[in-house]
Amino acid sequence: MPPSAAVPLSVERSVVVEGVRVRYFDSGPAKSDLPPVVLVHGTGGTTSSHYSFVFPMLAAHQRVISVDLADTRHEVLALSDLEAQVAAVIRDAVTVPVTLVGYSLGAVVASSLAGRHGAPVDRLVTIAGWMRTDAQQRLRNDIWRELRDSGSESARKFTVFAGFGGDFLGERKSGELEALINSVEFTQFQYRQMDLNRRIDITESVRNIRAKALVIGCRDDYMVPARHSRMLFGAMPDARYTEITSGHAVVFERPAELVHWIGAFNADTERYPAGAILSAAQP
Numbered sequence: 001m002p003p004s005a006a007v008p009l010s011v012e013r014s015v016v017v018e019g020v021r022v023r024y025f026d027s028g029p030a031k032s033d034l035p036p037v038v039l040v041h042g043t044g045g046t047t048s049s050h051y052s053f054v055f056p057m058l059a060a061h062q063r064v065i066s067v068d069l070a071d072t073r074h075e076v077l078a079l080s081d082l083e084a085q086v087a088a089v090i091r092d093a094v095t096v097p098v099t100l101v102g103y104s105l106g107a108v109v110a111s112s113l114a115g116r117h118g119a120p121v122d123r124l125v126t127i128a129g130w131m132r133t134d135a136q137q138r139l140r141n142d143i144w145r146e147l148r149d150s151g152s153e154s155a156r157k158f159t160v161f162a163g164f165g166g167d168f169l170g171e172r173k174s175g176e177l178e179a180l181i182n183s184v185e186f187t188q189f190q191y192r193q194m195d196l197n198r199r200i201d202i203t204e205s206v207r208n209i210r211a212k213a214l215v216i217g218c219r220d221d222y223m224v225p226a227r228h229s230r231m232l233f234g235a236m237p238d239a240r241y242t243e244i245t246s247g248h249a250v251v252f253e254r255p256a257e258l259v260h261w262i263g264a265f266n267a268d269t270e271r272y273p274a275g276a277i278l279s280a281a282q283p
Contacts, residue, residue, distance in 0.1 A: 007047050007066065008056055015092040017085050023068040024089045027059035034266055035099045035122060039066040040086055042104025042128075043197060044190035050103060053255035054262075061263060065093050069109075071189040077196045083113045090120050097122035099266045100211075103251055104128050104224065105193060108200055111232065114213075115205030123269060124213040125262055128221055128248050130228035131235060132201045140223065141198055148186055156184040165220035165247030206235045213239040214265045214272070216250075216258070223248040242278040 010025040041050040047066040058064045072081045100121045102110030107129025114121040147155035213236045217229030233241040246253040
């Protein structure tokens with residue numbers, strides 16, 4: 001296939017899972033002996049919308065594969081549905097253990113998959129992930145749902161307000177802020193993912209993770225406050241932790257810093273001992 005227009009320097013492929021076609025993007029043959037990195041996006045996202053910066057930067061040094069999660073034919077979306085899609089892509093694309101990277105809901109999917117199946121995941125990176133949905137998250141979910149159902153423009157404004165950090169939004173000019181708000185789109189699949197987000201509890205799966213893990217929290221995250229990442233860090237048997245000064249939308253606010261941590265961890269996991277709290281990356 002020709003390179004994908006949506007994800008530069010990649011080839012689009014697909015695999016069928018329970019009758020549903022799941023797209024994924026592949027940067028091609030390995031550029032080094034580093035493990036392949038598999039990316040899983042967050043709620044309402046795609047490879048193009050969540051990893052447009054991260055994918056090409058990572059692909060400069062290692063093979064990168066990114067999954068576009070697909071809606072299912074089931075009446076209620078289950079976490080196991082999304083796990084099955086990621087597992088199928090890994091089986092279809094590679095024959096060696098991978099470094100699995102998940103952002104937001106993708107971090108939940110990746111963590112659960114690593115805990116349940118283990119074998120194909122040698123290294124795990126979670127970004128703004130969580131283990132069990134709490135009352136604050138459900139309250140935010142309720143507000144989002146009520147605004148969306150009302151058809152109010154405030155649903156887009158609230159999404160931007162909750163998604164980005166205060167420092168980032170505070171520096172935006174009025175035109176930039178308006179463009180951010182206008183870029184927000186809602187889909188039925190996102191609605192089903194938001195429903196799934198209310199029901200997350202992967203506590204047992206996380207305790208069974210045997211992969212070496214790097215947990216990345218976001219200091220100014222309103223959607224998934226950094227305490228959730230710290231709880232993931234504490235629950236995983238072999239994890240290290242770092243925190244980025246960003247809101248939940250870290251893939252837009254701090255992509256280079258994300259790439260630094262993912263790349264460094266993928267290249268040398270022994271550099272960071274289990275239980276380590278890593279200092280912020282310096283210029």
